Amino acid sequence: MPELPEVETVKRGLSPTMEGAVMQRVELRRPDLRFPLPRDFVARLTGRQIIGLARRAKYLLIDLDDGTTVVAHLGMSGSFRIEEGERSDRPGDFHHARSKDEKHDHVIFHLEQAQGRGVARVIYNDPRRFGFMDLALRNDLDAYPAFRELGPEPLGNALHAAYLAGRFSGKQQPLKTALLDQKVIAGLGNIYVCEALWRSHLSPKRAAATLVTATGRPKKELQSLTEAIRAVIADAIEAGGSSLRDHIQTDGTLGYFQHSFCVYDREGEACRTPGCGGRVERIVQGGRSSFYCHHCQK
Template identity: 80%
Template sequence: MPELPEVETVRRGLSPTMEGAVIRQLELRRPDLRFPLPRDFAARLAGRRIIALSRRAKYLLIDLDDGATVIAHLGMSGSFRIEAGEAGDMPGDFHHPRSKDEKHDHVIFHLEGADGGSRVIYNDPRRFGFMDLTTRNELDVYPAFRDLGPEPVGNALSADYLATRFAGKQQPLKSALLDQKIIAGLGNIYVCEALWRSHLSPERAAATLVTPTGRPKQQLLVLTEAIRAVIADAIAAGGSSLRDHIQTDGTLGYFQHSFSVYDREGSSCRTPDCSGTVERITQAGRSSFYCRVCQK
């Protein structure tokens, strides 16, 4: 499942082509993805100008000039590609095979922009992604967003805030950080990386990072900064580039090569002077990678 940095990478890749362009036609090659596509989806988008692209957690948001917002989720294998002109070539070199089979091209935005016509194509072999339509004014009450916590970027995420959510919580730290009601868009890969950077065990209780008076301990301050840093690093590197993720220009990023702990079971811990080995444990059905020696 693409995580927040992957979706942010897609947003940044699509923005130059989509923002300011008019949707001449929305071509739907099937009536559904994971869920049925919105009623009259193509008719409601035809002729609309795209005002802006944004992101909430792991969702891409496409704002239109009539106040409507398209919500897109990539699912497990969804990707967007940009085609311009008549040739329809996909730019960029692939480091892993990627579907260009038209039977997996399910939604096509035919656009008219300042530089002429282009197509933005949503391809999804597994069809676990989805698209929906709401209004910008109703985003806060949209079911997927209604209870989301703050983003793990910017000033909204603070140690003081996390202290209020962790106080008295005996839930394992890893599980607490994956709770989307606490932090929006933070996924398994980057939780593992942030916990390693802050030398905290995924198994320790979240409440142990909070003082009896409800204040954040120094360890929680370090963890908060580690979360921000690991997300910023991943966005700068273009996402984690797991097998089913691709940037909009057809290339894959390289952050996966700098993972310090995720998917490195049996490898030596990269913490300086640490003699530990990366282990894998299962928590709530998900793999956690950590070093038992330096993560306490």
């Protein structure tokens, strides 16, 4: 599933085409994705101007001029494609390959771009149809079911060591599991949890409570972890995502953060911590693969 940096890359890639554009026509090639599309989806979008794009956790938000927001999730295989004349770009770089097969094009936004830049099509493609689109009111987004209990964003000011100490205090669950809880940190996924734990030299099996003092204050290790989370997400966004295959950004360049993975998907390789001498191992926690070096991650 695309993680936060990939969705942020998609948002940034779509923004130049979509922001300020008017939806002349919305084409649905099926009535549902993971869930049925709203019955009034086409009627509520047709003729509306897009005033901005945003992101919450792993969700893309398309804000319209009447206060409506399109809430979109890419699921396991969803992607957007921009077509302008003969030009076709797919914003966002993903670890797993995305479809190029037009038979999986399910939703097409026909746009009149801002400032007289002509028409464009933004196409949602999703072979497995695990993604979805829904409509909500912008002023009520905090109450939207998917957002109601989400934790703070990894790069926001609300994420700090003292906050995590409050969430981890007394919890004996593994650190990896605690960090994947979207109620603790919004949008943090498997790839970047593995990388952040490696950067802070913490084992994914370690109990979350061990990073908190008896008085509830964060230990230095928790401060290091908090900084590592922020840094790894920022680095991935700057690099444009985590594609290992053929996904390109709207300017045609590949994202290269995948070449900076130090443990994720590197089972059996030498640990990149200077002087460590250990090797990356893979274990399964909660049905997901965890990659770490037991020699330097304690």
